[in-house]
Amino acid sequence: MKPEKFPKKKPSVQAIDPTFSVPALTGDTAFFKKPKIASGKPRKKEIPEGLWTKCPKCSEMIFDRELDENLKVCPRCEHHFPIGARERIHALVETCSFQEMDADLVSVDVLKFSGAATYTSKLEANYRNTGLTDAVVTGIGMIGTQRVALGVMDFSFLGGSMGSVVGEKLTRLIEAGTDRRLPVVIISSSGGARMYEGMFSLMQMAKTSGALAYHAAARLPYISVLTHPTTAGVMASFASLGDLILAEPAAMIGFAGPRVIEATTQAELPPGFQTTEFLVEHGLIDAIVSRREMRERLKFYLESMMSGLAGRAA
Numbered sequence: 486m487k488p489e490k491f492p493k494k495k496p497s498v499q500a501i502d503p504t505f506s507v508p509a510l511t512g513d514t515a516f517f518k519k520p521k522i523a524s525g526k527p528r529k530k531e532i533p534e535g536l537w538t539k540c541p542k543c544s545e546m547i548f549d550r551e552l553d554e555n556l557k558v559c560p561r562c563e564h565h566f567p568i569g570a571r572e573r574i575h576a577l578v579e580t581c582s583f584q585e586m587d588a589d590l591v592s593v594d595v596l597k598f599s600g601a602a603t604y605t606s607k608l609e610a611n612y613r614n615t616g617l618t619d620a621v622v623t624g625i626g627m628i629g630t631q632r633v634a635l636g637v638m639d640f641s642f643l644g645g646s647m648g649s650v651v652g653e654k655l656t657r658l659i660e661a662g663t664d665r666r667l668p669v670v671i672i673s674s675s676g677g678a679r680m681y682e683g684m685f686s687l688m689q690m691a692k693t694s695g696a697l698a699y700h701a702a703a704r705l706p707y708i709s710v711l712t713h714p715t716t717a718g719v720m721a722s723f724a725s726l727g728d729l730i731l732a733e734p735a736a737m738i739g740f741a742g743p744r745v746i747e748a749t750t751q752a753e754l755p756p757g758f759q760t761t762e763f764l765v766e767h768g769l770i771d772a773i774v775s776r777r778e779m780r781e782r783l784k785f786y787l788e789s790m791m792s793g794l795a796g797r798a799a
């Protein structure tokens with residue numbers, strides 16, 4: 486079933502938008518939707534829409550509920566589908582142990598950015614479509630027996646881009662980790678800095694890295710988990726600063742895209758360049774961890790790292 490839209494809210498926002506999308510959206514009632522038979526593929530009707538997903542890697546048709554139960558990992562070929570931040574947190578932390586921080590922090594359109602659409606209208610569409618207030622959810626929760634400062638990015642919110650809110654929420658999270666002597670775990674998924682906030686986005690790279698430096702100076706562990714895709718400004722700051730860097734299989738990880746690198750260096754790139762597997766071989770990533778094993782592996786690493794810490798302090 487499709488989520489219901491709220492056509493009443495739209496006209497005030499959409500009025501600024503010069504495109505002609507309004508009629509299509511206001512026609513979103515049961516009355517107007519029903520006669521949509523004209524799309525001419527009668528066979529598809531046998532499979533109810535939204536119940537099955539086709540795996541892009543092995544073409545297996547997977548029952549959506551099975552995919553959800555399997556943490557959005559294809560049961561046949563291990564392809565990792567995108568997963569939302571809240572779903573991921575739910576899968577990682579002990580039940581009811583997660584206390585979210587700064588949930589009401591939202592972006593301001595400081596640059597009055599306007600292009601094909603204004604930044605404000607983009608933000609509003611993303612609030613509606615994702616139910617998130619920005620591209621990261623942060624808070625304190627238990628992974629196994631260890632309390633951790635956990636930040637999880639969500640690619641579905643503006644491509645997981647890092648603007649002032651993502652940077653500020655992560656910085657506050659890391660600082661809370663330092664104050665309470667907790668390990669930090671950040672799960673990244675990002676297209677990089679958020680262009681709508683220009684320089685303010687770039688400053689977040691220095692800010693998050695600075696907070697991590699204080700966290701490291703307090704001799705506390707930071708585990709960075711890279712997921713598909715982790716690129717650009719996020720990869721060039723906190724995502725690559727982990728004491729331990731884990732990554733999900735077959736994730737695209739890098740700074741600039743391969744085409745840009747090829748054009749700049751005038752060299753042909755090796756096969757598998759910018760994938761998890763390639764980067765493990767070359768020492769940038771410590772281990773490939775399947776999403777289904779992530780919780781157990783994090784528990785193990787956190788326990789080992791924190792017990793070492795207790796031993797040293799004693």
Ligand SMILES: [Zn+2]
Pocket residue numbers: 540541542543544545559560561562563564
């Ligand atoms: Zn598959």
